Amino acid sequence: MKIITSKRISALSLGTVFAVLTCSAQxxxxxxxxxxxxxxxYAKLDVIYDxxxxxxxxxLRNRIPLDDDPGADGHLTMHAFESRLGFTTATMVDGDVLRTVIETDFYGGGGFADGGxxxxxxxxxGEWKGLLAGQTWTNFGNVLSLYETIxxxxxxxxxxxxxxxIRYTTGPFSFSAEDPKGTGTGHAGGEVIAEDTNQFRFPDLTARYQGSAGPVQFATAALVRFLEYDADGETVSNSAWSDDSATGWGVMAEARARLxxxxxLRGSVTHGDGIGGYLYLSPAAPGYVSSSGKxxxxxxxxxxxxxxxxxxPGLLTLAYGVxxxxxxxxxxxxAIAGTADERYTSTTLNYLWSTTKYLTYGVEAGYHTREQVDGRDGDAVRLQGMVRFNF
Structure with missing residues (x-):
C-alpha cells in the first residue's frame, strides 16, 4: 500500500490537486x-436539514423561498450520492511521466435536485510533458482559494x-482551448437565451499565471470566447460583429495566505461580460437576444x-461568497421575466475533524439568499452533517 505524499502532490496538475484534496489524500x-x-x-453520508x-x-439557490411565499418549512434529506471513486496512473514515457486520471461520483440522474x-x-x-487533454477543471477556475465544504x-x-x-503548461503559465458549451454547474457555459439555435464553432480560450511570494500563493487568469446563434435557420455571418454573434471575456484573481x-486566509474575485457558467453558479446565462434580434x-x-x-482535532472555516x-x-x-434571479449570497461555517486518516466527520451551517431582478428577495438556512470513510 502507498499513500500520496506532499512531494508527489506538488508534481500533479491543478485538476489532480483538487481531486486529491477532496479525497483527503488517501x-x-x-x-x-x-x-x-x-x-x-470515499463513501460519504450527508444528513441535511433545511x-x-x-x-x-x-x-440549489433558485429554490430559496422568497419573502411571503407560501410553503412548508423543515425538510430532512439523507443521501450518499457524493461517494466517489477514482484512479490515477503514472507511466515513464521518453524520460517523462505520463499521468492519467479518471474519477466518478453518483450525482448523475438529476442528483442536484431530487434524483441522483x-x-x-x-x-x-491524461497529462504528459506539459500537455493535458480530457475533462477536468477549467484553466480559468479557482484552485488556491478553494476550501472544503460539506x-x-x-x-x-x-x-x-x-x-x-486541451491545455499546455510551461512553468507558471498555462493555456487552454475548452468546450464552448460548458460542462460546469449552473447555467450552460455557452448557451445564450435565444429561441433560435445556439452555434458553437470556436473553443473558449484561457490563459493562467500562478506564482508565490513568501507565504502567499496567487494566480490570475483570463478568458475570451465567441458567442453566436442561428437567427434565420442558416449559418451566421463569419463576421465577429454580426448581430448574431458577440465576443465574451472574463478575468479572475485568487490568493491563499498562510497567516x-x-x-x-483565502480569497478570489471573478468578473466578465458573456462569462456565463465560468462564474460558478451564476444566476444568468452568458447573453440574450434583444427584441431587435441582436x-x-x-x-x-x-x-x-x-x-x-x-x-x-479539526479545521474550522468561516466563508462568504456572492x-x-x-x-x-x-x-x-x-428577454427575461421579472422573476429571473440576479444575485446569490452564501455565508457558511463548518468544522471538519478526523479520528483517523480514514474517517472524517463534519458539521456545517449555511445562510443563503437570492434576489430577483424585480426586487423580490428571500433567504434560507441549511444545517448539514456528514460521515466520510476515506480510502
Whole structure:
C-alpha cells in the first residue's frame, strides 16, 4: 500500500490537486507492468436539514423561498450520492511521466435536485510533458482559494467548472482551448437565451499565471470566447460583429495566505461580460437576444473570502461568497421575466475533524439568499452533517 505524499502532490496538475484534496489524500497503490496505479475515493453520508424550503440534495439557490411565499418549512434529506471513486496512473514515457486520471461520483440522474444515484464522470484526462487533454477543471477556475465544504455545491463567486479541453503548461503559465458549451454547474457555459439555435464553432480560450511570494500563493487568469446563434435557420455571418454573434471575456484573481501555523486566509474575485457558467453558479446565462434580434452579453461578477483555523482535532472555516449578474437590460427588453434571479449570497461555517486518516466527520451551517431582478428577495438556512470513510 502507498499513500500520496506532499512531494508527489506538488508534481500533479491543478485538476489532480483538487481531486486529491477532496479525497483527503488517501490512496491505495499497486503496479501493473511499467505503470503505477493508485485507487482513491470515499463513501460519504450527508444528513441535511433545511429550516425553510427544500433546497435539494446540494444547495440549489433558485429554490430559496422568497419573502411571503407560501410553503412548508423543515425538510430532512439523507443521501450518499457524493461517494466517489477514482484512479490515477503514472507511466515513464521518453524520460517523462505520463499521468492519467479518471474519477466518478453518483450525482448523475438529476442528483442536484431530487434524483441522483447514477454513476457520473467527473474527470477523465491524461497529462504528459506539459500537455493535458480530457475533462477536468477549467484553466480559468479557482484552485488556491478553494476550501472544503460539506455541501457539494461549494460556495459562490468562484471561477468555472469541469470542461473538456486541451491545455499546455510551461512553468507558471498555462493555456487552454475548452468546450464552448460548458460542462460546469449552473447555467450552460455557452448557451445564450435565444429561441433560435445556439452555434458553437470556436473553443473558449484561457490563459493562467500562478506564482508565490513568501507565504502567499496567487494566480490570475483570463478568458475570451465567441458567442453566436442561428437567427434565420442558416449559418451566421463569419463576421465577429454580426448581430448574431458577440465576443465574451472574463478575468479572475485568487490568493491563499498562510497567516500563522493555524490560520489560512483565502480569497478570489471573478468578473466578465458573456462569462456565463465560468462564474460558478451564476444566476444568468452568458447573453440574450434583444427584441431587435441582436445578441447582447450579460456581465457577471462574483467573489469570496474564507478564513480557516486549526482548532482541536479539526479545521474550522468561516466563508462568504456572492455571485451577481447584470440582467437589468435583458429585463427591460423583455428577454427575461421579472422573476429571473440576479444575485446569490452564501455565508457558511463548518468544522471538519478526523479520528483517523480514514474517517472524517463534519458539521456545517449555511445562510443563503437570492434576489430577483424585480426586487423580490428571500433567504434560507441549511444545517448539514456528514460521515466520510476515506480510502
Amino acid at each position: 490512496a491505495v497503490g499497486f503496479k501493473a507492468g511499467e505503470t503505477d496505479l493508485e485507487l482513491y475515493g 429550516l425553510d424550503a427544500d433546497l435539494g440534495n446540494a444547495i 444515484g447514477e454513476l457520473r464522470l467527473r474527470h477523465a484526462y 455541501d457539494f455545491n461549494r460556495d459562490l463567486g468562484q471561477g468555472g467548472g469541469r470542461q473538456a479541453q 500563522t501555523d493555524t490560520l489560512t 445578441l447582447e452579453t450579460i456581465e457577471g461578477t462574483g467573489g469570496g473570502v474564507s478564513l480557516s483555523a486549526k482548532t482541536g 455571485a451577481r449578474a447584470d440582467v437589468d437590460d435583458a429585463y427591460r427588453d423583455g
